[in-house]
Amino acid sequence: xxxxxxxxxxxxxxxxxxxxxxxxxxxxxxxxxxxxxxxxxxxxxxxxxxxxxxxxxxxxxxxxxxxxxxxxxxxxxxxxxxxxxxxxxxxxxxxxxxxxxxxxxxxxxxxxxxxxxxxxxxxxxxxxxxxxxxxxxxxxxxxxxxxxxxxxxxxxxxxxxxxxxxxxxxxxxxxxxxxxxxxxxxxxxxxxxxxxxxxxxxxxxxxxxxxxxxxxxxxxxxxxxxxxxxxxxxxxxxxxxxxxxxxxxxxxxxxxxxxxxxxxxxxxxxxxxxxxxxxxxxxxxxxxxxxxxxxxxxxxxxxxxxxxxxxxxxxxxxxxxxxxxxxxxxxxxxxxxxxxxxxxxxxxxxxxxxxxxxxxxxxxxxxxxxxxxxxxxxxxxxxxxxxxxxxxxxxxxxxxxxxxxxxxxxxxxxxxx
Amino acid sequence: xxxxxxxxxxxxxxxxxxxxxxxxxxxxxxxxxxxxxxxxxxxxxxxxxxxxxxxxxxxxxxxxxxxxxxxxxxxxxxxxxxxxxxxxxxxxxxxxxxxxxxxxxxxxxxxxxxxxxxxxxxxxxxxxxxxxxxxxxxxxxxxxxxxxxxxxxxxxxxxxxxxxxxxxxxxxxxxxxxxxxxxxxxxxxxxxxxxxxxxxxxxxxxxxxxxxxxxxxxxxxxxxxxxxxxxxxxxxxxxxxxxxxxxxxxxxxxxxxxxxxxxxxxxxxxxxxxxxxxxxxxxxxxxxxxxxxxxxxxxxxxxxxxxxxxxxxxxxxxxxxxxxxxxxxxxxxxxxxxxxxxxxxxxxxxxxxxxxxxxxxxxxxxxxxxxxxxxxxxxxxxxxxxxxxxxxxxxxxxxxxxxxxxxxxxxxxxxxx
Numbered sequence: 001x002x003x004x005x006x007x008x009x010x011x012x013x014x015x016x017x018x019x020x021x022x023x024x025x026x027x028x029x030x031x032x033x034x035x036x037x038x039x040x041x042x043x044x045x046x047x048x049x050x051x052x053x054x055x056x057x058x059x060x061x062x063x064x065x066x067x068x069x070x071x072x073x074x075x076x077x078x079x080x081x082x083x084x085x086x087x088x089x090x091x092x093x094x095x096x097x098x099x100x101x102x103x104x105x106x107x108x109x110x111x112x113x114x115x116x117x118x119x120x121x122x123x124x125x126x127x128x129x130x131x132x133x134x135x136x137x138x139x140x141x142x143x144x145x146x147x148x149x150x151x152x153x154x155x156x157x158x159x160x161x162x163x164x165x166x167x168x169x170x171x172x173x174x175x176x177x178x179x180x181x182x183x184x185x186x187x188x189x190x191x192x193x194x195x196x197x198x199x200x201x202x203x204x205x206x207x208x209x210x211x212x213x214x215x216x217x218x219x220x221x222x223x224x225x226x227x228x229x230x231x232x233x234x235x236x237x238x239x240x241x242x243x244x245x246x247x248x249x250x251x252x253x254x255x256x257x258x259x260x261x262x263x264x265x266x267x268x269x270x271x272x273x274x275x276x277x278x279x280x281x282x283x284x285x286x287x288x289x290x291x292x293x294x295x296x297x298x299x300x301x302x303x304x305x306x307x308x309x310x311x312x313x314x315x316x317x318x319x320x321x322x323x324x325x326x327x328x329x330x331x332x333x334x335x336x337x338x339x340x341x342x343x344x345x346x347x348x349x350x351x352x353x354x355x356x357x358x359x360x361x362x363x364x365x366x367x368x369x370x371x372x373x374x375x376x377x378x379x380x381x382x383x384x385x386x387x388x389x390x391x392x393x394x395x396x397x398x399x400x401x402x403x404x405x406x407x408x409x410x411x412x413x414x415x416x417x
Numbered sequence: 418x419x420x421x422x423x424x425x426x427x428x429x430x431x432x433x434x435x436x437x438x439x440x441x442x443x444x445x446x447x448x449x450x451x452x453x454x455x456x457x458x459x460x461x462x463x464x465x466x467x468x469x470x471x472x473x474x475x476x477x478x479x480x481x482x483x484x485x486x487x488x489x490x491x492x493x494x495x496x497x498x499x500x501x502x503x504x505x506x507x508x509x510x511x512x513x514x515x516x517x518x519x520x521x522x523x524x525x526x527x528x529x530x531x532x533x534x535x536x537x538x539x540x541x542x543x544x545x546x547x548x549x550x551x552x553x554x555x556x557x558x559x560x561x562x563x564x565x566x567x568x569x570x571x572x573x574x575x576x577x578x579x580x581x582x583x584x585x586x587x588x589x590x591x592x593x594x595x596x597x598x599x600x601x602x603x604x605x606x607x608x609x610x611x612x613x614x615x616x617x618x619x620x621x622x623x624x625x626x627x628x629x630x631x632x633x634x635x636x637x638x639x640x641x642x643x644x645x646x647x648x649x650x651x652x653x654x655x656x657x658x659x660x661x662x663x664x665x666x667x668x669x670x671x672x673x674x675x676x677x678x679x680x681x682x683x684x685x686x687x688x689x690x691x692x693x694x695x696x697x698x699x700x701x702x703x704x705x706x707x708x709x710x711x712x713x714x715x716x717x718x719x720x721x722x723x724x725x726x727x728x729x730x731x732x733x734x735x736x737x738x739x740x741x742x743x744x745x746x747x748x749x750x751x752x753x754x755x756x757x758x759x760x761x762x763x764x765x766x767x768x769x770x771x772x773x774x775x776x777x778x779x780x781x782x783x784x785x786x787x788x789x790x791x792x793x794x795x796x797x798x799x800x801x802x803x804x805x806x807x808x809x810x811x812x813x814x815x816x817x818x819x820x821x822x823x824x825x826x827x828x829x830x831x832x833x834x
Contacts, residue, residue: 215433227679262644
């Protein structure tokens with residue numbers, strides 16, 4: 001269950017849930033910015049008031065790395081916790097998933113569960129402790145998925161751990177928790193929702209994915225687009241079209257921020273079983289190779305290209321490239337985003353969706369392409385190299401692609417407008 | 418997971434799943450009509466070919482009773498099965514859920530788990546055996562829910578067992594399994610989908626339900642309409658509007674029958690957490706008090722009002738009654754079903770949706786009201802009396818109602834056209 005009503009005393013709800021889970025020793029994970037804000041405050045007050053033993057870990061790194069994951073894992077191993085609560089955006093929830101996983105498998109090496117080919121992709125055999133995810137951004141959908149993403153610093157590429165066992169036990173989706181998001185955080189996390197919806201909607205259909213596993217137990221978490229993920233993708237896209245600009249421009253627009261918070265959940269349920277493809281696959285080296293870019297609205301000491309931004313910057317080029325494989329879906333997406341497609345020919349679907357996205361991003365004052373976050377043409381080979389290991393997602397692209405195609409996609413994304 | 422791809426050798430899939438569940442002694446439940454048809458045949462062939470031990474129970478009653486549930490339960494208790502497979506419509510799947518439940522609780526009295534106030538509504542403490550549901554009608558959504566409905570013969574009213582523990586482990590949604598449905602079975606089961614969608618879409622909103630339980634663990638299975646159930650209800654309704662007539666008129670229209678099969682799943686996920694209200698609450702005595710009505714297309718020896726028919730006959734009266742509580746939703750439903758509502762005032766929402774439904778049902782050659790299935794005005798007191806114990810669902814009506822209101826609703830449903 002990933003949706004629940006907000007009872008009047010919403011801070012109490014976590015307590016009830018913790019007690020129902022038999023919690024005696026709680027690990028609360030968050031980051032240093034959030035630890036000063038109400039979403040964490042209400043949980044702490046509630047735990048303290050009712051005498052529930054807990055420890056707080058506030059050293060989660062925004063855009064986590066293998067090193068920051070390992071630090072959180074060490075904390076979890078030493079704490080012998082019986083329930084985890086993650087209050088934050090995708091970075092916090094993903095870090096908490098990893099901490100819970102490795103604390104439940106104390107004998108495992110770090111690479112054991114990391115996705116192949118970078119890691120060993122071993123099956124998870126232990127039962128993890130319950131994890132309550134309280135998202136404070138409207139983007140990641142991490143509260144709905146079995147995925148934890150991190151930046152593998154040696155390789156300068158993002159990778160992750162993907163397994164249903166990582167899915168949070170409960171997601172507490174309270175729109176009031178997102179009112180604290182700075183404008184650019186709301187924008188960038190909204191772009192993640194946009195791309196989750198667009199990529200899962202255009203992903204290779206489930207019945208064209210190959211090889212078909214000989215036993216259903218071997219089916220991957222990301223199964224390709226299917227009738228259920230389509231429902232979520234379309235619905236999330238409609239909410240993004242209607243509310244994202246309002247949510248970015250006015251932090252006090254509760255209707256818009258609430259709607260985007262739900263859109264994040266909905267897109268999460270969709271891509272969590274359909275998968276994403278090229279925008280996400282190419283985003284990992286864009287984030288991982290960051291040199292000096294500082295992101296507005298992010299209170300961090302290191303250079304970052306925020307995840308949602310790293311994903312959306314290639315979206316016009318990507319959908320222009322994939323459109324011919326399923327032009328109707330690309331046109332439908334353009335229509336949902338506000339373009340009149342009634343007289344557009346199928347052959348023009350890619351151009352039209354790309355133009356629609358450029359216009360949408362321009363309105364939201366998005367940086368003008370990869371060049372504006374510090375990349376030049378000379379960086380393209382390393383960006384391509386960092387995309388190759390992301391086969392887990394890129395193989396869900398509806399159109400097969402070569403290294404030359406990836407090179408062209410990065411080149412076409414240097415400037416957007 | 419309630420959706421899965423159909424691999425080319427679809428009969429093999431059940432086998433793989435059974436083997437993954439460690440099945441050594443399988444209970445296959447179905448009814449006497451289906452036992453002669455391909456959906457059962459492919460499962461049996463596969464079990465036989467691979468030497469998996471099984472027993473078949475084909476005495477499921479269409480529109481089951483407490484007596485027929487108990488017979489299936491006895492069979493299950495004696496068989497000591499480790500996995501259940503239900504191949505059939507809602508009657509089969511519901512019977513199999515009950516058999517699995519009581520075989521897992523051999524010490525329990527039959528009334529222990531039946532919904533209060535008729536039964537004791539006790540919590541389910543044992544872990545049930547895995548159950549694979551293979552629906553062969555497109556209506557019940559039973560493969561997605563934790564509900565099992567039966568006719569309590571002494572009381573002449575339907576009641577049931579509702580608990581998340583009853584949810585099937587896996588639903589095998591193969592549209593080819595519905596091609597065998599006779600036309601009237603396709604129509605009646607489609608009406609069940611229609612009402613699942615309409616009732617859950619107009620149910621009391623989750624945040625207006627009272628009393629709000631002090632602990633989330635005490636929340637009922639039926640929580641009222643909410644942003645997630647709304648997505649499913651709207652989507653299912655759109656499919657019904659587009660495909661139900663085609664699916665009824667041409668059993669060979671694979672696109673229409675496939676779409677209705679998915680609509681059944683989607684509406685099931687929606688009402689399975691939002692709930693249904695008056696049409697379903699009033700349907701139970703309509704079905705339970707049946708005297709002599711024989712339903713076309715049903716190969717049974719006893720009089721029945723098929724469930725979907727018993728539900729839909731009151732729908733024009735019900736939605737005319739509830740519309741004032743949420744006229745926008747009633748108008749949106751009328752619009753999805755094909756009526757131009759652009760110039761309709763909110764005050765007319767009930768009349769317009771009722772007229773839309775009457776026209777829809779007329780096109781589908783539905784019997785002309787309760788009078789055409791054997792009821793007269795003299796029966797109304799007993800129909801009202803049989804509705805009172807259905808509080809579990811009727812309390813989700815957006816509009817509070819008295820016995821006089823119920824009397825008026827039954828009276829208004831005697832004739833439709």
